[in-house]
Amino acid sequence: MIDHLLDGNREFVTNEFQPHAAYYQSIAQRQAPRVLWIGCSDSRVSEDVITGSRPGTMFVHRNVANIVAFNDVNIASIIEYAMVHLKIEDVIVCGHTRCGGIAAIEDGVHENYIADWLCIASGAKVVADRLATEKKLTREQKLEVLAAENVKLQIKHLRSLAIIRNMREKGPLPRIHGWLYRVETGKVDVLIDGREGHETGT
Ligand SMILES: [Zn+2]
Structure with a gap:
């Protein structure tokens, strides 16, 4: 290998x-990257490859289940560097289908660190549980809904961070986008389009 x-x-x-x-x-x-990418560590979701981007395009943070944690100095320092020094205007939070982290949120997980980490996404399961009951979703459909709801929840977390909240009180930047990458087809679904006039406010 x-x-x-x-x-x-x-x-x-x-x-x-x-x-x-x-x-x-x-x-x-x-370097002058144009995008901050917050994605999952999953080996199938290579941000450069799936968006046809050359090195130099994106500043990247990846973790299990593309989570924006409040108490994570790692992601906080990446966001600060991206906003203050690189002056990046677009942030993409990208989840994906068939995500092991999402399946672990659904099924429960016993490994200590992974379980603690995934607690930060537990609010998405509450919404997905309700939608699954209302719409009688299959397990696969529900996992997809959970992945999408997790992207929306992590965007809420991102907007709540003081550095982002303070910037957005003064203007439209950074634009925040929510994507779901489909590992079965290679295609991206845009869940939240953060471009001016496109903001869904979810
Ligand atoms: Zn994943």
Whole structure:
């Protein structure tokens, strides 16, 4: 596997880096990403690949089940750096279907750290439980609803963080987008479109 990765890097240098040397030299001087991506650690949801983006496009934070935690110095420092220093204007919170973290929220989980972490998403299960009963959803449908509700909940958390709340009291930035990536099709569903005039307010 490791040889495969190193071969892949040699191919990247030959087929991508060197033919676009001017671009890579410019980002070598200074990164200027346009998007803060908050996604799941899941290996299938590679933000650059699924959006056709080159290195240098996104500043990235990924964790189990794309959670925006209040007490997490890691995500807080990433958000601060993205907003204050990189002056990023768009934040995407991206969940995905077939998410192990989402299934663990639904089924319960006993590992200590994972269970504690997923508590931060438990409000999404309350909503998904209600919708599943009302609409008589299958397990798979319910997990999809739970993944979507979790994105909406984490966006609420993001908007509640003081740094974001203070910025948005002064203006429309950052724009906050909620996406659901479908690992079965490769397509993105836009749950919340944060562009001006598109804000759903969910
Ligand atoms: Zn996941």
